[in-house]
Amino acid sequence: MKKVIFILFGLSFNQPLWAHPVAFKGAVGVMTWSQSFMTDDWVTYSFRPDAAVAARHMRFDMPEGRMQFYAPQLDYLVKRWNESDSQVNIYVYGAYGTMNFQNQTRGAGLGGIEADAESRKYFIMGKYEKMWGDLGPEFYHAEARLGIAPYEAEFIELASWFMIQYQYHPMLVRKDAVTPLIRLFYRSVLLETGVSTDGDWMMNFMFHF
C-alpha cells in the first residue's frame, strides 16, 4: 500500500479535478468546474461499476484566444484496490468531439489518466490529460492534489477536507496555479472552493444520484 501511494505521488505532478470518473453502477453524476482561465463540465452515467459514459465540455483561455471542446467520453476504471482503511484507483478515459478555436471548428480527441488514493484522513490524486486537434496549440493539462481531513466524518455527517492543488498547463494564459481549497460534502453533494496564490478563484460543484 505504501508503495502504491508513493507511485501515485510520483504521478501526481499532473493531477485532476475530481475524485472518481466512474461511480457506482447506475449512478448519474454532474460536475461543473470553474476558474477564470478554464472550465470543465461533465455529466456521467456509470453503466458498470468500472465504466461510465460522459458528455464533456471544456473551455480554455489561451494567449491566442478561447478554445472550447465538446465531446462524448468513455471512462474506465483500470484497477481498484479496496483495503480495510483505504482505497486506490487508476482510471483512463478518452473522448472524441469538436474543438472550436478562433471561429473555426474541427474534430479533436482527448485522452487522460487519473489516479487517486484515499483514506478517511488523507487524500492524494494525480491526473494528466492531452488533447489532439487540428486547431490551436497542442494542449495538455496536469494536476496534483494533497488533502487532509480535520476530522473523520461519518457516513451521514458533513465531511470537510483541506487540500492543496497544483495545476500545470503551459498553453493557457495562466501557465500554472497553486490553489489551497476546501472540500465539503454531505451525502451526494460536493462543493470545493479556493483561491490560488495568484488570486484566481475556483469552484467545483458535484452531485450524483
Added chain:
Amino acid sequence: MKNILITLFALTLSTSAWAKDIKITVKGMVCGFCAQGITKKFKALPEVENIEVSLEKKTVLVKTKDNQDISNPIITEILTDSGYNVENIEK
C-alpha cells in the same frame, strides 16, 4: 383473558423476531460521498426495512422486513456494483 394477552404478546415478539439483521463488513469504504450508492441500492430492495452505514466500523447494517431475507450473492453483487469488496457477512 390474561393468558390470551400474554400469548398474543409472545406471538408478537416472536413475529418481529423474524426480521433479520445482516451485518456486512466492507473493504474500501472510506468516503461517504462515494458510498451513497450502497444505501440507494439496498433501499431499492423490497426486503429491506432499514440500512445503516458506518465508515468508522466499516460496516453496513441491513434490517430486513418480517419474514424476509437477502441472499449472500445478492448482497455481494450490490456491494460490488457500488465499488467495494465484501469482507464478511453475518446473519
